[in-house]
Amino acid sequence: MQTDSLSSLVDLDALAAWMDTQCLEQGQIAQAHLLTGGTQNILLRFCRGSRDFVLRRPSRHPRPNNNDTIRREARILGALAGTGVPHPGLIAACTSEAVLGTAFYLMEPIDGFNATMGLPALHAGDPAMRREMGFAMVDAILALGRVDHVAVGLADFGKAEGYLERQVPRWRSQLETYRDLAGWPGPTDIPGIDVVADWLEVNRPRNFSPGIIHGDFHVSNVMFRYDSPNLAAIIDWELATIGDPLIDLGWMLATWPLPGQPVLENLRIEPDDGFPMIDELIARYAEGSTRDIAAIDWYVVLACYKLGIILEGTHARACAGKAPRETGDQLHALTISLFKRALSWLEKADSKFTAVAHTIPI
Structure with missing residues (x-):
């Protein structure tokens, strides 16, 4: 410049x-x-x-x-x-x-790299290294979840009380605002949008141990060290608050690349073999935390719901001529993919929604 x-x-x-x-x-x-x-x-x-x-x-x-x-x-x-x-x-x-x-x-400058921008030779040439990169991300949110937010002066950094209760109403309201954008057809082809919201409300965890949340934890918002699979830094803290730290694990799992499934372009890593599977990431978190992860399905479904609605906002703006149509269509496809992923998690977690989920192609 x-x-x-x-x-x-x-x-x-x-x-x-x-x-x-x-x-x-x-x-x-x-x-x-x-x-x-x-x-x-x-x-x-x-x-x-x-x-x-x-x-x-x-x-x-x-x-x-x-x-x-x-x-x-x-x-x-x-x-x-x-x-x-x-x-x-x-x-x-x-x-x-x-x-x-x-x-x-x-x-301070960060001596590290963003994996979505390309892997250095040490990491690109070793699937075992990439496996440890996935576990290093889990270890980072484990460390964040262990921080006593009161002791470090963040007691008033967010409102933990009612945090989980606010989530679905907040994002349902966000979706409704898109109706003000001319040309948006509505969420009619987003699979299970009401099923997912209703399930989240019915199955919401009743208790949690408050802590610091990054709020947007995925592979594009971390930088890795050049000399190891460990993290150099978690970056982009603009959504950080105080709430339920399991939100970060749910967000990571919801955005984690799965074999044969679409992925957000800015979350793509190549080569993509070697990374841990979702069950392994959950097990790593469970080993390092005293938090109850019995309801982890709920947190993943919430992350899919929230991110899908966020992406649909760009599609709605594109329909109104306020964003590139190609970008809007791509993100709409990813919204659909996220809701399909949410339904698959929902089906696994609660059989009473199985019949509804099966009416929608996964």
Whole structure:
């Protein structure tokens, strides 16, 4: 990106002046370059003095809540320091919008790779290495679930009370908002959309042990170490809150690639052999946690339901001419696939819905 375009996203002189107030190295900011295109959050890597930094701030045209999201991200990254959870190390945060026009924070660069962007030779050449990568992801959410959120200062970071009760009504309401988009035909061809919601309400776990939730835990939101199958960091903490940590396991399982089934393009890994099967991932979690996973089917079904409705939003916008039609059609197909997957989990978990599920092709 050209320097003048970069400067329109981040005022480097203002950033340097603020860093002076934080005693963060000295001298000119050098080697500044964007790590993302800036359509979502902006990630800028640069060097000052003898140290490398990564700046994270909202996009060029932030939505109303984006600054609060950045503040929350900085807060949770600071709280996780020293916990054993792999995460980007927080250096400093600016909660004010006066310096750069938005809130922002500085973090340590991550020495790792995103597996969906390609595997290095060490990992690409060894199925056993890929198997351990899957288990490393489970170990990361186990570590996160063990953090005492009250002890690390996050007692008010989210509302745990009623967390599970709010899930289905929240996403049912989200689906209804799509009716305002002209051209959307409705959810008529999404298999079992009411069956799944009703089952979730009837079978909702009554109790859970509150903890920190990442909220969007899948293979595209982790970075692996170059020298081992272990995680270098869990990234993109904008959906983090306090609730039921089994949500993260359910989300991982709902998005885990299955042989012969469609997968979200940004979750695809090649080569894809060697990775653990879902039952093995569940067993790994059970070995490392005191949480009751007897209702894990419920968490996977919820994740399929929620993600399917999120993806259907793009399809609805595409029908209204507000998103590319090809993208909308692709995501609609994935929504259908997710609901089929939900029905297969639902059928396994509760035989009273078997007859309904069998009327819909899986």
